[in-house]
């Protein structure tokens with residue numbers, strides 16, 4: 082993984098007030114023992130082995146990279162995890178959207194009562210405000226889209242009659258069914274995870290950026306031939322010419338603005354050891370919020386199966402994560418980590434253009450299978466690209 086950002090990173094052995102703050106939050110979450118009455122000097126707080134274990138435990142719970150490092154994403158998640166519904170007034174703050182477990186709890190309640198706020202992502206956006214106004218109207222509360230004391234009281238009075246929570250996944254499935262089996266007209270954003278001055282991982286004489294850019298072009302060409310509107314996130318760097326590193330949030334916003342049906346991010350992994358190898362796929366999901374993107378998970382499974390069936394890459398599985406890239410995208414989003422650049426076997430495969438062609442074909446077939454009704458679906462590895470062209474009928 083390489084979600085590195087320019088943000089101070091705290092780790093095992095660090096000391097000082099910033100560590101004290103992390104420890105305080107971990108205590109509040111019940112992941113570190115409460116020091117009780119003992120007043121500790123923040124300057125003397127230590128990121129010790131117990132703190133490291135607690136951070137890893139927290140990262141595991143939240144679907145973050147489990148590395149024991151507190152960088153921007155983990156620090157923000159620790160901040161968000163403190164809030165319980167009712168702790169603070171919630172509203173749609175356009176300049177900086179409120180994020181937190183209290184927002185996720187509100188979204189869960191909204192969905193359970195049948196108000197469509199999109200998915201449970203813990204981010205108070207326009208959809209959540211709109212759903213909240215509808216709820217307020219139905220409760221006879223001023224429909225101001227602000228969840229304050231009046232709304233909290235009304236929510237408390239409500240018997241929690243609905244315990245479902247599958248509304249969101251049903252809606253995703255309905256949207257998928259409505260969109261039909263044709264690829265023509267679909268909007269798909271392909272995201273080469275690195276490019277320009279950002280080389281990504283470098284090993285065995287290869288750079289991640291050149292591999293994922295080449296692969297993205299191959300996928301884009303195939304998708305376009307089937308009538309899909311394919312966009313590359315490379316266009317972002319053109320807009321922000323002074324920025325060398327496009328962050329995951331910008332990539333997600335690009336896909337949101339394009340109103341994409343599907344978002345596919347391409348990466349190659351690396352490791353300190355040459356041994357790890359294989360392909361893994363990731364979708365938005367976390368047990369903590371009891372929430373995942375069902376369509377994202379299905380595509381992550383399909384694309385993994387198609388790649389494994391057509392190549393000899395090791396199957397490293399499909400995993401739910403809450404990375405910004407997957408969380409901030411409003412459509413099903415999947416990240417592929419296509420082998421390890423640091424593994425000589427994987428590197429040799431990735432260096433071969435014909436191997437990348439096979440991977441591009443596997444991705445295209447997975448896209449088509451995602452939109453095929455179940456009764457028309459073919460066994461893994463069976464669909465060929467030329468038959469897709471015939472079906473889509475929009476070859477140009």
Ligand SMILES: [Zn+2]
Pocket residue numbers: 082083274275281282289347348349
């Ligand atoms: Zn990468």
